[in-house]
Amino acid sequence: MIRKLVTLSLPVAALVGGAFAGDMLRGPADTSADPAAPDHAAADHAAVDPVADDHAEPKPPVAADDHGGDASAAFGEEGFFTFPSQFFVPLVRQGDMRDMMILTLTLQTNAASIDALGRKEHALRDALLRALMIHANTGGFDGNYTADRNLVLLRKSLMTATKTVTKLPVSAVLIEDIALQPG
Structure with missing residues (x-):
């Protein structure tokens, strides 16, 4: 008991x-x-912010960032548009799907553009997934895919894909999660 x-x-x-x-x-x-x-x-x-005074002058925007985006999002409050579901990219070699890349992406923008990006979500997903598949088919996810030079190329191609779909101010494509799932 x-x-x-x-x-x-x-x-x-x-x-x-x-x-x-x-x-x-x-x-x-x-x-x-x-x-x-x-x-x-x-x-x-x-x-x-060392100048925490209300009378401080606003800082001028930076001309460009490292990911190929412009600094138009520097005006106003910063915002982030996170895609509600992950991106699944099949890794096909010689006609056989061996592995799967799983990514979570977020677009860095200004707060005023978040709703407009949400309305363009389907077109953005299509363009980003197309860029991810091109990256996968050209061997971008082979070997050490987390090496800095590989991630810079991936971010640049994702940013280019984003710019082809929308003229909204997107300053960066952020890779929040990236994982290789063996198949």
Whole structure:
């Protein structure tokens, strides 16, 4: 009887202990109630932007980024359009599908263009998948596909494919996840 009681109470004790530990590790919910508490958000903002003054002049946009995009997204608030599903690219060699590349892609843009990119999602997916298949068929995913020079070529071709579909300000194609699934 004791053995059954211990077996049933152990998971309950672990749950209660985990909840208690999580509550203890979580910071205070409202730091504005304690005036002596340091303002970490303001300190982080000041560390990122040394000119945290409201009268500061806006910074001029950078001419171009490393991924072939323009800096037109530098005006306004930055935004990201993440495709709701992953890209699956079959790796075919000599007529046989051996492996599958799985990628999660996001487009870096300004906040005002996110909805417009969502309306063009199907055309963007088609263009990006076409570029991914060309990359796969030319051996881009063979060998060390995560080497920097290979990823730069992949990002550049994805950016070119994006620019052929839309004139919206897309400054970069971000590869969030990339994995090879052996088949």
